[in-house]
Amino acid sequence: NRSQLNPDNKTYSNAQEVLPKLELIFHPFGIKNTGLVNNVKFDFNSSRIGDYDFVQYGHGNWTTSKDFKLHRNFTLTPTAFYDQEIIFKDPTNNDKDTLVGRFGGQLNLRSDFITGMLDTGYKYTRRTVSGSLTSSNQNTNNSDAEEEYNLFYVQNYYMPTQNTYFKLATGYDVSRSNEDWDFNHRAEPVTAELGYFS
Numbered sequence: 001n002r003s004q005l006n007p008d009n010k011t012y013s014n015a016q017e018v019l020p021k022l023e024l025i026f027h028p029f030g031i032k033n034t035g036l037v038n039n040v041k042f043d044f045n046s047s048r049i050g051d052y053d054f055v056q057y058g059h060g061n062w063t064t065s066k067d068f069k070l071h072r073n074f075t076l077t078p079t080a081f082y083d084q085e086i087i088f089k090d091p092t093n094n095d096k097d098t099l100v101g102r103f104g105g106q107l108n109l110r111s112d113f114i115t116g117m118l119d120t121g122y123k124y125t126r127r128t129v130s131g132s133l134t135s136s137n138q139n140t141n142n143s144d145a146e147e148e149y150n151l152f153y154v155q156n157y158y159m160p161t162q163n164t165y166f167k168l169a170t171g172y173d174v175s176r177s178n179e180d181w182d183f184n185h186r187a188e189p190v191t192a193e194l195g196y197f198s
Contacts, residue, residue, distance in 0.1 A: 021045040056088040101128035116158030125149040150175035
């Protein structure tokens with residue numbers, strides 16, 4: 001439950017409330033001798049914003065991937081996924097159910113160096129038109145279907161000890177947008193993370 005301060009009367013009001021989520025996660029499984037590893041999960045939750053009624057969300061995701069050992073220090077992993085969300089009686093869609101799908105993939109090259117595990121690759125995610133399994137709508141020219149990720153990335157994960165790690169990551173966005181191709185507009189923020197496992 002998250003409350004928000006009203007600056008006018010200095011009182012707090014409900015901003016968002018999320019009930020416990022129900023998740024069904026299957027153990028990763030393979031398909032015959034293909035080497036494909038599949039991850040499937042489903043979840044369901046109810047949440048509300050402000051004083052509106054609770055809205056129910058259903059969600060499912062299927063991800064499949066395969067490792068190619070190029071060298072003892074290099075592993076190439078292509079991944080593909082489909083993600084489907086349904087919003088029951090969506091208040092932003094005249095209380096009709098809304099289907100939102102996403103599909104995409106990732107190509108990751110993991111290099112195992114003395115400086116840690118270096119991941120370089122490409123990631124792509126596209127949203128489908130609401131209520132459709134396609135990523136384009138011939139009848140409208142809205143941006144309902146759009147690229148959410150279209151970027152090259154690099155990340156280094158280093159564990160100096162058994163209980164600590166350091167992660168450094170950045171990327172370069174190549175999505176079709178109104179931004180120009182100037183590096184300052186396309187470069188992802190450089191993020192650094194330091195962690196300790198207790």
